[in-house]
Amino acid sequence: MERAGPDGVPADRQPARRGGPDADRPAPGSLRRARRGCPCGSGPWWCCATGRTSPRRRSPPQYDDPKYAAYGFPVLTLYAGGQSNGYNTWANEQLPVQEIDAQLVQQQKAHPFIMIMPVQNLTSDVERSLDCSDIPGQPRMGTWLSEDVPDFVRANFRTLEGRDSWGLLGVSNGAFCSAKLALQRPDLYKAAALVDGYFKPDSTLWKGHEAEQAANSPDVLVGQGKADVRLLATAGGANAFEAELVKNWAARAAAPTTVEYYEQPGGQHLTVDFAKMIPKALEWLTANLAGPQSDG
Numbered sequence: 001m002e003r004a005g006p007d008g009v010p011a012d013r014q015p016a017r018r019g020g021p022d023a024d025r026p027a028p029g030s031l032r033r034a035r036r037g038c039p040c041g042s043g044p045w046w047c048c049a050t051g052r053t054s055p056r057r058r059s060p061p062q063y064d065d066p067k068y069a070a071y072g073f074p075v076l077t078l079y080a081g082g083q084s085n086g087y088n089t090w091a092n093e094q095l096p097v098q099e100i101d102a103q104l105v106q107q108q109k110a111h112p113f114i115m116i117m118p119v120q121n122l123t124s125d126v127e128r129s130l131d132c133s134d135i136p137g138q139p140r141m142g143t144w145l146s147e148d149v150p151d152f153v154r155a156n157f158r159t160l161e162g163r164d165s166w167g168l169l170g171v172s173n174g175a176f177c178s179a180k181l182a183l184q185r186p187d188l189y190k191a192a193a194l195v196d197g198y199f200k201p202d203s204t205l206w207k208g209h210e211a212e213q214a215a216n217s218p219d220v221l222v223g224q225g226k227a228d229v230r231l232l233a234t235a236g237g238a239n240a241f242e243a244e245l246v247k248n249w250a251a252r253a254a255a256p257t258t259v260e261y262y263e264q265p266g267g268q269h270l271t272v273d274f275a276k277m278i279p280k281a282l283e284w285l286t287a288n289l290a291g292p293q294s295d296g
Contacts, residue, residue, distance in 0.1 A: 060112030074165035076113040079174030131201040132177035133216040168192035183221035191288040193281035225254035236267025
């Protein structure tokens with residue numbers, strides 16, 4: 001059955017296409033398709049995706065370099081801590097991921113990534129978190145993040161075929177989202193870096209839907225042995241409880257899922273320490289994802 005968009009218009013499922021020279025602005029027909037699962041009412045898709053009223057471009061400098069005109073680029077979706085509603089720590093100086101990536105690219109230590117920063121919740125109320133999931137009776141945030149967002153990126157940017165160049169990077173709550181999406185959709189993502197995360201969905205909106213809650217729990221998914229994905233899970237060494245939680249979760253991974261554990265010396269559950277983990281995360285993702293490739 002065809003799902004309707006927020007304005008009641010039946011959603012079109014047009015084939016995703018590679019982005020052209022105007023990849024930094026919505027392509028004709030793509031807004032309606034991208035909006036079919038958009039939980040932000042009748043607002044434009046890019047407002048849902050970035051919290052802005054105009055598109056926030058997150059392509060690397062090489063993307064516009066004529067030498068790379070025939071190249072597709074790897075994609076990294078970034079998930080922030082907290083509710084990520086009305087703000088996004090990846091989009092400002094708190095987590096300067098673009099600047100660090102550019103430096104690492106110059107040092108030949110990282111890929112130039114297209115970076116996507118979707119919102120994760122429709123309210124700042126942590127008790128009503130959507131847990132990056134399709135909670136029964138709530139906006140279908142899981143579907144939007146795992147289907148509509150990737151579709152929009154493919155339609156508007158020069159990306160690569162298949163999952164080998166698609167990764168996730170999340171901190172705190174965003175690490176939960178990254179783990180969940182990677183484990184649920186190994187057809188879309190090959191690798192994810194999880195910085196100081198937790199692994200159990202805990203929104204009050206799950207009440208009465210315990211089976212669905214378990215189906216969206218990375219704590220359950222990591223041991224099922226169904227997802228051929230590579231994960232990096234990090235924890236701050238200054239917090240013994242958190243370090244033990246993440247280490248134990250990583251140890252429960254069942255093949256073909258692999259989880260590499262890293263403990264940040266003296267790290268705490270603070271944005272300033274999350275920022276210190278960006279270089280390691282980008283280098284690890286680069287080692288586990290395909291880089292830019294030419295059509296020629």
